[in-house]
Amino acid sequence: MSVLSTPSASLNWREQSGCLYHDLRVRLRNAGLRPTRQRVGLGWLLFARGDRHLTAEGLYEEASKARVPVSLATVYNTLHQFTEAGLLREVAVDGAKTYFDTNTTQHHHFFVEGENRLLDIEGQEIEVATLPAIPDDMEIVRVEVVVRLRRKEV
Amino acid sequence: MSVLSTPSASLNWREQSGCLYHDLRVRLRNAGLRPTRQRVGLGWLLFARGDRHLTAEGLYEEASKARVPVSLATVYNTLHQFTEAGLLREVAVDGAKTYFDTNTTQHHHFFVEGENRLLDIEGQEIEVATLPAIPDDMEIVRVEVVVRLRRKEV
């Protein structure tokens, strides 16, 4: 499997040139985002390795290691721009930090307490059977399920 | 219905004297917490009006209005002590703030985007049909469902 061809990373691409770097730039431009050095660098880190759950701080550290010159403020800005453009999804779990998920398809999450790790639950593996009535003037944006896990006592 | 006799507020009380103030003190002591002026004051605000979803800041404001002399730091400490003692439940939703729920029974939540409001979904109204396999060395702590709502466009 090509590094940029995971389902969620490739789903809406308009072009597939075979050059992954070029494809990323096209993808950004299609999202209305100028493919600047830092956006391409961060996009590469985010989308080139399959589905990931990252915090801003985490991505910033990866960028440093990968010699992508970027400031923490720009990492925050970029993550929000990517989210707005539909390339990422913000995930709400316990804890102060915000996680960003490269898998934007319908799915849910495991959250490992203590380790603060997020794992995908694929769409079919969980199912919400019945939904309660909601007020007339409201509509459902999304249903989020978080299964909290803990490492068993030994 | 007596103000201190909502299901979740009265569930585990050992004594019911008829004096709600006294009952609260007993409840705190049973939880291993000395019934100090601020704990009783905050407990009163939390448990005397049915199920509530409050942030630390929100409770602090209520306390000010109710002339309960307490500092914001103590509100935070008290909320965490109550949570540890099982009198409250922390709820993880989007946004930076932490919510505390006086309903500690099994149930889920609506979250109204924009208004940042939390509403209970009673246990029977929603149902998770199938759960995915989890690693051998893990156990499920809790399954949390958040149904995000948005006010309809007019």
Add this chain to the structure above:
DNA sequence: TTACGTGCAAATAATTTGCAGTCCC
């Protein structure tokens, strides 16, 4: 009395913002 609590202010932690300078198209 005396350990447990509390208030205050300072410390953290995560995130956002303002603005001068830089870079893509």
Add this chain to the structure above:
DNA sequence: GGGACTGCAAATTATTTGCACGTAA
């Protein structure tokens, strides 16, 4: 060239902590 983007540092927001003082048992 010009507007979009970025870096930096300072500002915000939510929360925690350290320590002198107060209070319930």
